[in-house]
Amino acid sequence: MTASPAEVGYEFPPVTFDVTKEMIRQYAEASYDFNPLHLDEGWMENAEFGHTQYGGVIAHGLMTYSVVGRMITDVVYPLGGWHERCEMRFTAPVRPGDTITTTGRVTHVRRLGDDVLYAAAVEARNQDGTVVEKGDAMGRVPAA
Amino acid sequence: MPPTETDYWKDEERRATWDDIEVGVSRATKPVTLTLEIIQDYARAIGDLNPLYFDEEYARASRFGGLIAPPTIHVPLMFLATETTDWMRTPGTVNCGQNWYYRRPARPGDVVSLRAQALDKVFRKDRLFVIHDNVFTDAGGQVLCAGRGWTMRPR
Helix, strand or coil: CCCCCCCCEEEEEEEEEEHHHHHHHHHHHHCCCCCCCCCCHHHHHHHCCCCCCCCCCCCCCCHHHHHHHHHHHHCCCCCCCEEEEEEECHHHHHCCCCCEEEEEEEEEEECCCCEEEEEEEEEEECCCCCEEEEEEEEEEECCC | CCCEEECCCCHHHHCCCCCCCCCCCECCCEEEECHHHHHHHHHHHCCCCCCCHHHHHHHHHHHCCCCCCCCCHHHHHHHHEEECCCCHCCCCCEEEEEEEEEEECCCCCEEEEEEEEEEEEEEEEEEEEEEEEEEEEEECCEEEEEEEEEECCCC
């Protein structure tokens, strides 16, 4: 396994977390996002979104997106680097009871001054392998 | 936590619908003092106990020179910087995706300002979408981060 995000093929150590209603509530309070989409089970059982019925509360998309950020900063901060950009589409709902795993793999690098900029494909999947979020991240680490 | 309205149904009738949302017009915002409490509550909520957010001695010795906030601190900052009548609070708003560029870390004590607007809006089949963009700056006017979100709107 390649040792640093400065190299194509580097894989960020995955992060796995269990989604519970308590975690969603804690995230709502910490983010000040009290959208009933995430908190009101009774309302969510019947509410329709476009032609989608979620059937129950779902987690904030930015919660999983933030864990992707943590997966990256856990690596790049100790290396003296910086998590510079992250773009993700929220492709499937995340529900209480899900186990989510975030992954990332460097696909391209370029040199910029004293740094190596990396581009990484990033993803979050649930326990069934369904991709719940997908996108790319960009950052930098000092060149060796 | 700072006092904040947790009932998103309150003021719903005063919020702009998709029909009303004006592209290119700034959303009303107010400056936010980013406290250590906000930072650490948020870090804990995403399971991130990085010492740069919690250990003052460690952070002071680091290249950051002091405690910083996680990159995604823009999430609570957006809600704290906007009014209860802001259309991002419409119940049932679904987040379809986000992209954010992180320029500098936010720090405890920063007074953060938000420039925000709807950048675009579109309907596809029966679904209503708004693309909104946000730029956060510190008290010196330096950009902390800038980002864009796609939301599907219930109305």
